[in-house]
Amino acid sequence: MARTCLLPNGRQRYRFIGLFDNDNAGKQAIRAIRELDKSVLEYKDVFRLWPFMPLTCNLDPGALQKAFERENSEVKGMAWELEDVLPTDFFDCFLCEYSGAVSRTTTAHGKVHRDLTRDGKAHFHRFIKQNALRRDLDGVVDVLKALRVYLGLK
Numbered sequence: 001m002a003r004t005c006l007l008p009n010g011r012q013r014y015r016f017i018g019l020f021d022n023d024n025a026g027k028q029a030i031r032a033i034r035e036l037d038k039s040v041l042e043y044k045d046v047f048r049l050w051p052f053m054p055l056t057c058n059l060d061p062g063a064l065q066k067a068f069e070r071e072n073s074e075v076k077g078m079a080w081e082l083e084d085v086l087p088t089d090f091f092d093c094f095l096c097e098y099s100g101a102v103s104r105t106t107t108a109h110g111k112v113h114r115d116l117t118r119d120g121k122a123h124f125h126r127f128i129k130q131n132a133l134r135r136d137l138d139g140v141v142d143v144l145k146a147l148r149v150y151l152g153l154k
Helices: 024-036 061-071 088-097 118-131 134-150
Strands: 018-020 046-048 102-108 111-116
Touching (some): 024 046, 111 118
16 A cells, blocks of 8 residues: 555655564464565564564664564564563453453463453453553553664654
8 A cells, every 4th residue: 555655756655564463363464465465574564573572773674583583582482462561460450350361371481471262352452441551551662662663763
């Protein structure tokens, strides 16, 4: 779509990126995008959420990929979703109300990924809207800051 919305000088007016969970569905989505349009590059146009989002000045997609792999070597293969960046104590408060919301928990290198049931995910999103304070969302803000670095934005 960005290629069709141009400035008078012919440059693209908008740049679109994608951020996907680093789970099977996210990996599948990136493969599908790449099959549809080979010019779309991971670590430049589409990104997967990782437990450690490195802040680097080298925005070359290959160098950025290596930085991700290096910083996440201890959690390689671990699924990661945006809900996982929320603090453990916040998640524990949620689980006090919805104890059956998690179907499986994976822990590696101090990071915790929880597979939520379908109802659990809906309840958790509602719980976030109703109860999250700014400090509970620091991890989400950090992800946005990292994306700004990857896009070369201030």
